[in-house]
Amino acid sequence: MTKLQLMIEGGKATPNAQMAQCFGPMKIPINEVISKINEKTKSLQGIKVPVEVNVNDKDKTYEIKVGSPPTSELIKKELKIEKGSGTPNREKLANIGVEQVIKIAKQKMDGLLDKTLKAAVKTVAGTCNSMGLLIEGKTSDLFTKDLEAGRYDTELKSEKIDVDPEKKTRLQEQLKAIQEHLKKEQERLKAEEEAKAAAAAKPVEEAAAPAAEEAKGAKKPEAGAEKKPAEAAKAAAPAAEKKAPEKKGK
Secondary structure, eight states: OEEEEEEEEBTOOOOOHHHHHHHTTTTOOHHHHHHHHHHHHGGGBTSEEEEEEEEOTTTOOEEEEEOOOOHHHHHHHHHTOSOOOSSTTTOOOEEEOHHHHHHHHHHHGGGSSOOSHHHHHHHHHHHHHHTTEEETTBOHHHHHHHHHTTTTHHHHHHTOOOOOHHHHHHHHHHHHHHHHHHHHHHHHHHHHHHHHHHHHHHHHHHHHHHHHHHHHHHHSOOTTTTTHHHHHHHHHHHHHHHHSOOOOOO
């Protein structure tokens, strides 16, 4: 049995070198396999999904298995974002409602080890946190505490998956306020770092200043110093003339 594992966007599989190396020697039509993969994944358009093709080496028959999309892909589709945050602790990209988390958890239940919907919701919330997303205006740890305390039992029991328009507006307002707070906090931390750097550099500059002044003074002669040797020579000239004996005429 030959296994070929792929990650493709639902309904948009295309031939590639990996497929050619697998199916080519077995004389299996690649376009036929591609067509069947796209048929099985057309309901998952816009989502990257794992696909496994198992080929029987003896009779050249094959079986296509479509796996569960990664949680991150389901979240991106739900929120209509292209990617998560590169700095999730400092940058929050979106604020997702518990209803949306429940929706994604239900889609992933078969592919997760979690046995209950509540446990699956916790797993999805953890992925949201790693992508820089808030849940109900909270980080995943705070959301999980509220979840355990029973705050979202009504939504869990009803398995509600749609967010009301009014709540969507509230979630956006929460996100905007938190983003503004994080921005100010980053500016404050940056200002503190710059102040510390300036304070650390000041003693070094102060210590270097006397040496620089001393070096500057050593290079520059005192005012009038250049004139002293000439003046001394001039003063010595009359004395030298007195000592010299007068020449007598012959």
